[in-house]
Amino acid sequence: MQSLYLLVPLAPLVGALLAGLFGKTIGRAGAHTATILGVAVAFVGSCFVAQDVIVNGNTFNGALYTWATSGNLKMEVGFLIDPLTVMMMLVVTFVSLMVHIYTIGYMQDDPGYQRFFSYISLFTFSMLMLVMSNNFLQLFFGWEAVGLVSYLLIGFWYTRPTAIYANLKAFLVNRVGDFGFVLGIGLVAAYFGSLDYATVFAAAPGLASETVSLFPGAEWSLLSVACICLFVGAMGKSAQFPLHVWLPDSMEGPTPISALIHAATMVTAGIFMVTRMSPLFELSETALSVVLVIGAITALFMGFLGLIQNDIKRVVAYSTLSQLGYMTVALGASAYSVAVFHLMTHAFFKALLFLAAGSVIMGMHHDQDIRNMGGLRKHMPVTWITSLVGSLALIGTPFFSGFYSKDSIIEAVAESHIAGSGFAYFAVVAGVFVTAFYSFRMYFLVFHGKERWREGGHGHADHSHAAAAHAGHDDAHGHDAGHGAHKDEHKHDDHGHHHGLGPNDNPHESPWVVTLPLALLAIPSVVIGYLTIGPMLYGGYFGDAIFIGENHHAMAEMAEAFHGPVAMAIHGLSSLPFWLALAGVVVSAVFYLKRPDIPAAIKAQFSGIHRILENKYGFDDFNQWFFANGARLLGGQLWQRGDRALIDGVMVNGSAGLVGRIAGWVRHGQTGFVYTYAFTMIIGIVAMLAIWLSL
């Protein structure tokens, strides 16, 4: 079994190395065969491991090798295989496999084909190492490695100024999160003397009352500080407010990776991490409140931004932000299993939605503006049905997977009583309406109504449309000082892409390598919640992998009210969230199918609010102005005034000048006349005699 554990992450790594280092030799077919084979092996291996863990109950916790030792700290690389791990392994390898297959179709014209496969397989390896880790060090390894691959993939089309701006931004914002994460790990190492999960978790209750004094006179709970630091890491990776700013821009990457990395797996690493650390977080009410409130803010306010997006991928991206907020709320409510449950259902239906969006984009010839779409259901039936399934799951339609997970989150928050739970409850309930509205706004605009690309004036065949679609980007990114080349941004043609359909073109359904993954993801999007809610939430599936403190009753209360998935769904039909979701769908149908003048009127009436949303609450502008420009300004000042003027100017050249002046002054003593020297000598002798005599 242990060699199987090793095989699961290494198989994709081998694929990645083959495609990456020998891409030219093995060709396109060789590259996708090698990587798909690697990921398929990982998926099958994960299935065997899962069976072994779930059926036979064989968990594993052991080191692979000692990375380094120092002082009394032993740092290892090793695996922890428990129910939480295998669930993540299955989700990661399955979605990754789907995305690999899909990529054959999506990237078929791209010159970077092999490179792309290499990256996504490398990502799969990194993500597996992250979830299979048994210690904080390796967790951080995987954490940064997925960040690296994300950086590479967002900037995959490296000649696009927007893409290389977005990937740098994503990396740096994630680094802000990692800054907190490293300090959290440091606190754990300092106080627990170990980076091993099991050791740390076992010792955690004993340190529950330990305090640290960060400021003179203020004693803070060690675990609160450590957990909040760790959570800052999760905020970066899982794009929680206010470190969410990188995720919408990450849509610059090719769509398959938006599905794999920026929806299904990598961005959920933070959720996974907090779940893994439940024995620590459960001991700090403060940290849980922080988690809850941050999650609630993200869930609601990022949803609002989804309302006004016109880029199909950005709608899905804001929806992802909002859903990550839901998961985080569940963590804060001590409903870790619910958070992970939503992570899993979300991975399926959001990957589905992204891949379907990619299929639409292909059908539209790389036009991403939903205002130019419409009526696609006739032309792309598989994409249409699967998108509908994904959207229904996302808004929480009873019996769909999203219903079970999202409803459980809402109930868990209702049962939670820690500080901030009232606000969080409001946020997640209100978020249901928002989610339904933006999801179906997109759905109706894309698949129903008039075929708007046929309307003249858009001129899709040339680039004028593309400029319009990216006008929003210019607002958002145009402020980067290093972006002089920003204006001529439409270099997509370099990659064999051309924009938009002509008025007389018909979109075509995508090839089977694209539709097959859609169908395979649609199935779990419907049924996985129904099938697994019982064991995962109430059947003790997670066992010891998740720890819940005695004073947190949400899960226990919910377990009493749970009478099977059917009863839950039927009860759901009469609950507030269901009616809110329905209202969202109906309102969007009215707005975007029947009366498009209403949203236009609202937009005109509330132009102030609209502008705030358009500016994404001003975070990008503020970050650019304060952090990016501020750091450059400060750096410039330190360099000019500190290094150049003060150190070089005054200290170095100043002391050189001083030496020169002293030399010039002393030179006057060297007159060249014997009597001055003789006189000086006599004075010297007298002085020395005086000193000698006085001793």
Place this chain on the structure above:
Amino acid sequence: MVTSQLPLLTLAIWVPIVFGLAVLAVGRDAAPSNARWLALIGAVAGFAITVPLMTGFDTSTAALQFVEDRPWVPAFNIRYQLGVDGIAMPFVVLNSFMTIFVVVAAWEVITSRVSQYLAAFLIMSGLINGVFAAADAILFYVFFEAMLIPMYIIIGVWGGPNRVYAAIKFFLYTLLGSLLTLVALIYLFYRSEGSFQIADYHMLPLTLQEQILIFLAFLMAFAVKVPMWPVHTWLPDAHVEAPTGGSVVLAAITLKVGAYGFLRFSLPIAPDASHELAGLIIALSLIAVVYIGLVALVQADMKKLVAYSSIAHMGFVTLGFFMFEPLSVEGGIVQMISHGFISGAMFLCIGVLYDRMHSRQIADYGGVVNRMPTFAAFFLLFAMANAGLPATSGFVGEFMVILGAVQVNFWYAFAAATTLILGAAYTLWMYKRVVFGDIANHHVEELQDINRREFLMLATLAFCVLAMGLWPAPVTDVMHASVDNLLHHVAQSKL
């Protein structure tokens, strides 16, 4: 003390020097390839000699190994005494290893005074080995000063347009810094009743006042070498003017001499002063990390940027040393070794670009990846290592130092950890502007990807960077005993 059959350390010092003199003798500008091959043989031979130092090293003891000892100037009891412990040994190996890269990097690039150039590097390699291997204080001092001369010549002769200013600044800065060291050593000679053995000084009881004066005298020399803020301004100038090889040696090796001096002299000879003044050093180190990180951000010249990043990374080294935790001290040493690889590789990468475009200005580049994909891949790896990405060696030292810092003071760690953001910001922003994007101009358009010689150099360093990042245990294991012993000395008051 452990002794060996062959005088390995003597060979490690003198073989490169003898080869250097031989290269000088055979070299004529008419037939430079003889000089190149002879220099390469010398560099490889020099490295081969140090391999048994690694393989034959006993990691269980803190005592000096491969010891050689014979009188040199009997009148003052100055001895030709050599030996390495777990702290010094890796640097002898690293130095000899990097010398090969310097020779190879110069292969087609240096065309004027080839033999002199190569000879200077070989001689310097031997002298630097002498610094790390010397167990006698005067012997150390002689090597320490002598290694200035070849570097001075390298910058002054093969440097850029402003080379004379840079060379003189470099020379005066470092020379003035080390004059007080000589005074301190002579004082210690009298105080120890006639010994120049460094090991004797470790045992020598000294009053706090004496220790502080000695500490400050050493500080002048070592802080300039490291370099620490605010005596760092010679480094960017020297780097900018130096040829690629000069930058590689400067960053990879000579900066380490200063940090090594702290471990060999300051800490064990003046432990009470070290504790007394630790706050000062830590403050200067953190300033280096944050202030220099910000300064690096705004550099328009790639070499200057990497030079400033070197100063910030060396800030981690001194920070780690003066927290007196095993984790942080070992982290500092690991950072020194890792920085040897990474900064060497970064300067080689910049050299690759400079050789083609004759510009180091970031603004002159853009879209290099379109023409040089293989190079871009290597450059990214080293840039990420420079930003401290896990699984590269750049992560190991920083991580250990930050972990050690949390144990001492959370805010030290807080300030140090800003390197995660700043390091990534200045390195990757540069990378973005140079490598990504559309082809910026016709010079970039005409670029050729790296040739086999360059590929071999970068691939070898990439292997080192990754290997050390994935499995640093072999490196840390070597130093455990010596670091424990050092910290034992530091913990014992001499008062």
